[in-house]
Amino acid sequence: MSKSSITRRSFAKTAAAAATVALISPAEALIQSDPTKPGPALSQKAQAAFAKLSQPSRDEVAAKINEIFRKYGSRLNDEQRSDILRIMAEGQPGLEKMRAFALENGDQPATIFHPVLEPKAAARGKGEK
Amino acid sequence: MLSEDTLFLTINELSERIRKRQISPVELTESYLERSRKIGPRLNAYATLTPELALEQARIAEKEIGEGRYRGPLHGIPYAAKDLLAVKGYPTGWGARPYADQKFNYDATVVRKLTEAGAILLGKAAMIELAGGMGYRYASASASGPAKNPWNDGCWTCGSSSGSAAVAGAALAAFAIGTETWGSILCPSAFVGLSGLRPTFGRVGRDGAMALAYSMDKIGPIARSAEDCDLVLKAISGHDSGDAGSLPEPLAKYQGAPAPHSTIRVGWIVNQWREISPGVNSAITVAQEVLRRTPALTMTTATLPEGPWETAAGIIISVEGAAAFRELIQSGRVAQLNDPLGKIGGYMNEEISAADFITAQRIRGILQKKMDELFSHVDVLATASLPVVASKLDANLDDALSFPDPIGGIGNFCGLPAISVPCGFAEGGLPAGLQFIGRPLDDAKVVQVAQLFQQQTNWHRRRPNLAEAPGIS
Numbered sequence: 001m002s003k004s005s006i007t008r009r010s011f012a013k014t015a016a017a018a019a020t021v022a023l024i025s026p027a028e029a030l031i032q033s034d035p036t037k038p039g040p041a042l043s044q045k046a047q048a049a050f051a052k053l054s055q056p057s058r059d060e061v062a063a064k065i066n067e068i069f070r071k072y073g074s075r076l077n078d079e080q081r082s083d084i085l086r087i088m089a090e091g092q093p094g095l096e097k098m099r100a101f102a103l104e105n106g107d108q109p110a111t112i113f114h115p116v117l118e119p120k121a122a123a124r125g126k127g128e129k
Numbered sequence: 130m131l132s133e134d135t136l137f138l139t140i141n142e143l144s145e146r147i148r149k150r151q152i153s154p155v156e157l158t159e160s161y162l163e164r165s166r167k168i169g170p171r172l173n174a175y176a177t178l179t180p181e182l183a184l185e186q187a188r189i190a191e192k193e194i195g196e197g198r199y200r201g202p203l204h205g206i207p208y209a210a211k212d213l214l215a216v217k218g219y220p221t222g223w224g225a226r227p228y229a230d231q232k233f234n235y236d237a238t239v240v241r242k243l244t245e246a247g248a249i250l251l252g253k254a255a256m257i258e259l260a261g262g263m264g265y266r267y268a269s270a271s272a273s274g275p276a277k278n279p280w281n282d283g284c285w286t287c288g289s290s291s292g293s294a295a296v297a298g299a300a301l302a303a304f305a306i307g308t309e310t311w312g313s314i315l316c317p318s319a320f321v322g323l324s325g326l327r328p329t330f331g332r333v334g335r336d337g338a339m340a341l342a343y344s345m346d347k348i349g350p351i352a353r354s355a356e357d358c359d360l361v362l363k364a365i366s367g368h369d370s371g372d373a374g375s376l377p378e379p380l381a382k383y384q385g386a387p388a389p390h391s392t393i394r395v396g397w398i399v400n401q402w403r404e405i406s407p408g409v410n411s412a413i414t415v416a417q418e419v420l421r422r423t424p425a426l427t428m429t430t431a432t433l434p435e436g437p438w439e440t441a442a443g444i445i446i447s448v449e450g451a452a453a454f455r456e457l458i459q460s461g462r463v464a465q466l467n468d469p470l471g472k473i474g475g476y477m478n479e480e481i482s483a484a485d486f487i488t489a490q491r492i493r494g495i496l497q498k499k500m501d502e503l504f505s506h507v508d509v510l511a512t513a514s515l516p517v518v519a520s521k522l523d524a525n526l527d528d529a530l531s532f533p534d535p536i537g538g539i540g541n542f543c544g545l546p547a548i549s550v551p552c553g554f555a556e557g558g559l560p561a562g563l564q565f566i567g568r569p570l571d572d573a574k575v576v577q578v579a580q581l582f583q584q585q586t587n588w589h590r591r592r593p594n595l596a597e598a599p600g601i602s
Binding site: 064067068071072075076080083084087088094095097098099101103107108109110111118119 | 344370371436437439440441443444461464469470472473476477479480485487488489490491492493494495497
């Protein structure tokens with residue numbers, strides 16, 4: 001039997017899962033740890049925040065959420081997943097406004113770099129701390 | 130034991146009595162310790178008391194003063210340090226359960242400077258876990274429990290220096306040290322009717338202080354008066370070679386706020402709070418009138434520049450915090466934090482792109498120039514510290530404190546000095562605060578304006594009746 005073939009039972013399970021996903025919103029599909037099981041209802045706030053976004057914004061939020069779930073998904077319950085979706089969706093418009101702020105190429109970042117270490121800082125670097 | 134009247138005196142008043150040997154530093158320390166043991170646990174004010182160290186320092190102070198070796202106005206004055214400041218040999222838990230047993234073998238620069246000034250460390254003030262670095266939604270986001278407001282123990286003191294405000298507000302010490310990355314000195318000061326000074330970024334050294342946002346963390350005093358804040362800042366300011374953000378000594382050292390020689394221009398911000406509670410509005414309206422009547426001040430209006438400042442400031446805090454606590458986040462130990470948002474905030478902050486972080490830093494440079502231009506027209510900006518009074522202890526802060534705060538974002542983004550002073554009482558008999566903000570290194574100007582205000586008002590003299598507060602006696 002090849003690895004790609006499926007049994008009748010597993011086909012039914014896969015089809016059921018596909019049907020479940022089709023019945024829920026893309027946002028809900030994103031947060032459910034197991035789409036074959038009905039998860040807790042996605043909060044209205046989370047659904048509303050995600051629904052307000054443009055498609056490119058949804059894609060960006062979805063990509064970030066997928067990355068979080070890839071790295072840390074085993075630690076998160078459905079409520080936390082829903083919370084993450086809401087917070088990231090709510091934060092996306094502000095992020096886009098910030099990106100739209102007009103900057104010239106020569107507008108330098110206000111970061112600090114000191115090429116020469118002071119004695120105390122150097123000592124800390126050698127493990128004094 | 131000394132009376133409550135004595136324990137509520139300002140630093141200046143206490144130090145005068147200590148210098149004249151009318152008050153013994155040992156008796157003062159014992160009195161504050163007894164009060165801290167009795168009232169502290171009811172307010173969740175402290176993470177740790179340091180009675181052995183305090184009494185040792187008090188005996189030394191008493192001996193030195195007795196021998197005529199008076200160090201200055203903080204000599205023999207008891208205080209509390211926020212629990213993110215290292216104190217050799219004592220737990221420094223950063224308000225967070227994952228760090229509950231953490232100890233350092235050295236003192237933070239601020240603690241060392243206060244020791245050199247002769248101040249007496251009574252204990253480590255409770256705080257919001259990791260100074261709120263992973264986000265938090267409830268006042269209970271602290272290993273010590275929610276810090277209760279001395280004016281009403283059903284209300285919060287505000288974070289993250291929540292314990293520092295409880296300590297100072299209940300006169301469990303003469304003053305407390307807090308820190309602010311965004312709001313954590315000004316908000317607790319406003320909610321508890323105290324005077325709190327956020328110094329210019331880089332003026333107070335942070336070696337030995339927990340880092341949340343390397344480019345935005347500041348350390349400052351929470352005390353009973355602007356004059357007290359002035360005294361403490363003089364002692365703790367100065368260059369710190371262990372802090373990459375520290376200013377050179379001539380800039381870092383704060384020389385104090387003498388009586389102003391010329392008129393100070395105060396610009397009342399017209400686009401700060403979208404809504405303000407009726408009670409706070411009434412208090413602020415009266416405060417504005419006091420400022421208008423002050424001969425040394427000229428009042429005008431000021432409009433903050435519009436822009437994505439709050440988002441940009443938030444991105445910098447989030448990214449720097451995610452880097453500072455990377456091990457905690459990636460190990461999954463964030464799950465040990467108390468707050469539901471704190472358990473997941475780090476995961477989201479890790480996803481902010483480097484390009485967005487640098488964009489925020491570039492916007493910061495633009496804003497610095499815009500604020501410099503604004504400060505060519507006024508010396509000091511003024512507005513209500515907050516548009517509401519203290520929130521309920523169990524409130525969801527996403528709802529209770531979720532209003533835009535442009536000057537909070539701008540002031541912390543640009544490292545501007547600011548002070549909050551009490552200006553009356555509002556809903557529920559809770560304190561309202563008034564804030565003054567200055568250009569970088571104009572700490573003295575914000576203190577001068579606050580002192581002028583306090584010379585004409587006595588809100589900073591009011592104190593909570595702890596015997597009558599429910600659950601506190």
